[in-house]
Amino acid sequence: MDERKIRNMEEFASVSGISRPTVSKYFNDPTSVRASTRARIEAAIEQYDYRPNIYAMNQNRQLTKNIGIVVPYLADPFFGEIARVIERRCIEAGFSPSLFSSHGEAEQERDILDTLRSLKPAGVLLAPLGRTSDKSMIEAFCRDVPTVLFDSNIEGMGEAFVGSDNYSFVSQTVEYLSRTGEPPSFFEMKHPANPNANKRRRAYLDMMERLGLEPHVLQIDGTGWEFEEIGRKGGHDILSRNALRTDTILCSNDRLAIGLLSACYEAGYRVGRGSEHDLRVASHDDHPFSRYTCPALTTAAHDYASVSGHAVDTLFHLIESGVRFSTRDETLFSARLIMRDSA
Amino acid sequence: MDERKIRNMEEFASVSGISRPTVSKYFNDPTSVRASTRARIEAAIEQYDYRPNIYAMNQNRQLTKNIGIVVPYLADPFFGEIARVIERRCIEAGFSPSLFSSHGEAEQERDILDTLRSLKPAGVLLAPLGRTSDKSMIEAFCRDVPTVLFDSNIEGMGEAFVGSDNYSFVSQTVEYLSRTGEPPSFFEMKHPANPNANKRRRAYLDMMERLGLEPHVLQIDGTGWEFEEIGRKGGHDILSRNALRTDTILCSNDRLAIGLLSACYEAGYRVGRGSEHDLRVASHDDHPFSRYTCPALTTAAHDYASVSGHAVDTLFHLIESGVRFSTRDETLFSARLIMRDSA
DNA sequence: AATTATTTTTTACGCGCGTAAAGAATTTGT
DNA sequence: ACAAATTCTTTACGCGCGTAAAAAATAATT
Structure with missing residues (x-):
């Protein structure tokens, strides 16, 4: 050189x-x-x-080669993985990804969208916080910047949504659990942060009705994004109150399940299949750590690769065509049941 | 408006x-x-x-208000937390943080430094991959950009290093374990990704010698950053080979311990204190999930806030003074023993 | 009120690159 | 070998802002 x-x-x-x-x-x-x-x-x-000089390059270009990636909570390794896959694909396509995490706070999400706007990105992949998101600001943002929502849907915002089919998650776990043992109660937060949780509850109720079973929803207290702690406290509460109708619990998501399993262990409940166990616990997401819980968690896995791949493809198509979609399209990928030892 | x-x-x-x-x-x-x-x-x-317009602003400025933050592996929630704290402090000080993850790959780390250089940042906070890092490239980078290393030290690179005192981690756990029961064997990867691991092994050997105990190091196979799986496989291997000398294992870090606990559970070993248990397991880092393992993990906690706070302060001082430090200073923060049920 | 110190305005240039237009050079096709 | 098509060079302007210098306006001090 x-x-x-x-x-x-x-x-x-x-x-x-x-x-x-x-x-x-x-x-x-x-x-x-x-x-x-x-x-x-x-x-x-x-x-x-x-x-x-990238600054001089971008100054005159109406459209930069930047792509914004926004996730709600980076301390959740699920989003770390998503970010990794998406970043790689953006780079391969000649774009410069910028990663942001809202860290569970609506104000941070707002600030990020502000920052992002001044970066004049070619497009943005946004996984919103959900319930606490500033909807009107996101809507205004999506009007200015080509945006694909992923993971968590907000009706009508962005050019497209790519996520997982919550019904397919829950129908598989409910079907499996009720076929192989007692029907599950549904374990969730009373005020979930994320709209997926509501879809999962409804899917649970629907599936139970179809199967002619009595649904039972356990709603636990707690707000924020520290799901494990919320699940643990809620688990202790339910176990001590003897609030269970059957020996099977289906958690809304793996992070709650991780907390619940911790509570079960502490309270001396043996989780697993078979006669020597007290309780079955299953869940949804196939969180990176769900393989390492004790016992390993039976869950329904996201199609990580398809969701992130299709979100990126959709955004690229949006950018290259230069036109906005006439109709907002929603793409949902099915879950895959992962049977482990917890249920 | x-x-x-x-x-x-x-x-x-x-x-x-x-x-x-x-x-x-x-x-x-x-x-x-x-x-x-x-x-x-x-x-x-x-x-x-x-x-x-940020592009026009930065074009003529020799020094931008950007700060680069580089972590080795974002799917580890430990780094997600660090990123959160550091980002906040940068924003408060009027800087624009840009977060990057090497995702465990040296090539990514190189690309990030390349990207970062063209961003002309005021400064960079870099947690390098460690063993696989391209040392000469990092050295060249640090010559051009004011850089503070954190978490994982590389001798002589950057203006300063801020991290945790590995000796204080290990001395506290070894002391505690050998005082309250049988002396620990040390459980680690044969080829650790991170230099902290080597320091911890040496600290273990030193402490054992001081206490007049026979050290015993269990080195397990596996490369990469999927420590939980490596710990689980290594755990099964050691348990099945009956390679333990005492009933106590001290893991190099919590992610290995999470895998080991999973192996113990699968193999039917009861982990914890007291006569009804087979094995004690302790570790280091106070990983966000270590509270939720079964049993909850006894470990030594990083002083998160101090490490990230001091790293940021050091960088700000570097930026404001405009001069490079005459001597590279290394600041290490002590660990805090967290006693839980696993040991 | 007069002097001094501080802040703002006016004027002007430059940063590094995008980009348009016209002409020159090179390649392609037959 | 020649015309047509493609690619490159030359020339020139503009983007939005940083920044320097001198003049003007405002504030602080005596």
Whole structure:
């Protein structure tokens, strides 16, 4: 690598022997120049380690190559994984992803959308907080920036929604549990942060009715995003009050289940299948840690790859076509039942 | 809010009745203008919802207000938490944090540093991958950008390192375990990803020698960042080979311990204190989930707040003073023993 | 009120790159 | 080999803001 510092595209153009407009054209789309000139430019890049000033690049472009990724809560490894997959695909497509986490707070979500707007991104992938989100602000944001919602739907906002089919999660777990043992009670937060929780409750009620079984919903207290602690406290409460009708609990999500399993352990309840156990516990999401609970958690898995892949594809299509969708489309992927030892 | 769209600072200056250079001065430091003009500008901002174009702002500034935050693995909620705390403090200080995760891959780490360099950040907080990091590239990066390393140290790189005192972690756990029962064996990966692991092993050996006890290190196979699975497999291997000398295991970190506890449960070993238990397991880090393992994990907690707070403070000091430190300073915070049921 | 210190305005240039237009050079097709 | 099509060079302007310098206005001090 040559030690001479290239200060700008003008200098780089002259050392590479190509005119500046052509070099500029190359950086905006390497395939837009002849193969031979492309080779010369790339050789010069290699030699001088030059890259254009992104601030000057983006100043005049109406559309940058930035993509915003917003998740509600990064301390949940589920979103860490999602972020990883989405980031990779954005980079492969030549975009620059910027990752943001609302950390469970509506004010942070607002600030992020503000920041994002000034980044003039080509598009945004947004997993909103849900119930506490500032709906009108999100709506205004989506009007200005091509946005695909994922994970958690807010009716009518964004050009599209990509997520998991909550009904498919719950129908599989309820069907499995009631076929192989006593019917499940449904364990959830009284005021869930996320609209998926409501869909899951309704799916539970619906499935139980279909199967001709008596539904039983256990609603526990607690607000915020510390689901494990909420699940643990709620679990202790329910176990001590003897509020169970059957020996089977179906949790709304794995993080609550992790807390519940902890409570069961502490209270001396043996969780699992078979006669030597007191309780069966199942759940939804296939959280990265659900394999390592004691016992390992029976759950329904998201199709991670499909959800993130389709969300990205949808956004790319939106960006490339340059037009907004005439109808907002919602794509839901089915769950896959993961049978482990807890139920 | 007025509906008229302000296109640039010129227009904004004219509607606010202040000259453009003064407005520019305001945006670079609101306290640098007279209180009365500041009030007028802020009223106009409120009314027209104007904010300057960040690309044009940063183009001419040698030093932007950006701060890069790089963590090795976001699917570990520990880093999600760290990111949350650091982000907040950066925003409070008027900086724009950009969060990046290497996702356990050295190539990603390299790409991130490349991206970061072109963002011309005022400073960077870097938690490197460790063993697999491209040391020479990090070194070159640190020469160009004021960088504070945290969590995982690489000798001599960056202006400072802020982390936890591994010796204090291990000394407390070893002391506690050997005082209250049989001395611990040390459970770790044969090829740990992170230099902290090596320090912990050495601290274990040192402590055992001091206490006049025979050390015993269990090194398990596996590479990468899926520590739980590595711990689980290694745990099964050790339990089935009956490789334990005592009834006490001290894990290098909580994520390995989570896997080990899972293996213990699957193999029918009862973990905990007291005569009705087979095994004691303790660990280090106070991972967000360690409270919810079964049994809850006895561990040594990082001083999260101090580490992230001091790392940020150090970087701010570096940025404000404008000078590099003459000597690289390393600050280590002590651990706090968290006694739970596993040991 | 006069002097001094502070703040703002006016004027002007530059940053690094996007991009448009016209002409020159190169490649492609026959 | 020649015309047509493609690609590149030259020239030139603009984006939105930072920033410097001198002049003007305002505030603080005596």
